[in-house]
Amino acid sequence: MDVRVVDHPLVKARLSTMRDARTNSAAFRAALQELTLMLIYEATRDAEVAVEPIHTPVARTNGYRLANPPLLVPVLRAGLGMADQAHRLIPEAQMGFVGLARDEETLQPTPYLESLPADLSDRPVLVLDPMLATGGSMVHTISLLTDRGASDVTAICTLAAPEGVRRLEESGLPVRVVTASVDERLNESGFIVPGLGDAGDREYGAV
């Protein structure tokens, strides 16, 4: 499985803002948006482009656009904080939604929303979720996508745990991961260490 860690000074700086326990919700959301921009920029580096002639005020030249715009799928709640920024970068993209809440005792994802196009064959998908911890939520989400024919899925995750990366790899699902960091480990409560805490709570407040 392809895991791309975007190792760039600006990525590290935004991630540090998100990790810092002193960062308030508004600053956390702003850093997440900026980080999302950089991760999507990297994730789409090899996207197929269509070429069509355009006229500048001076001459005729080649114009470029994405040949096959992806479906964007934020995983609620925390992934919502990445959705608008991703859409600004790829305004022609369609958006689907998955809602999951991890049971903090069993660490199993509890689904509460699924709003996705019926046919995803021949369409790239970008899944937006800041956190890949045990990998349970991501495996559930990608299974919903492959059930609809998706075969080209990229998980855009601010942070990943080695355990989650391994789980995705062992699932055999057609996915690659683009992240700002693969951290050390999960703790006994299933939180990423050093991590950044509960991403959804830090964006929107504790539930």
Ligand SMILES: O=P(O)(O)OC[C@H]1O[C@H](OP(=O)(O)OP(=O)(O)O)[C@H](O)[C@@H]1O
């Ligand atoms: O890899 P996993 O062990 O499944 O954990 C990762 C999930 O946990 C967080 O969501 P959470 O369940 O806290 O919901 P929230 O976004 O509403 O806070 C995060 O946004 C992922 O979806």
Ligand SMILES: O=c1cc[nH]c(=O)[nH]1
């Ligand atoms: O560290 C973690 C693990 C799962 N979900 C989060 O929001 N944070």
Ligand SMILES: [Mg+2]
């Ligand atoms: Mg949460």
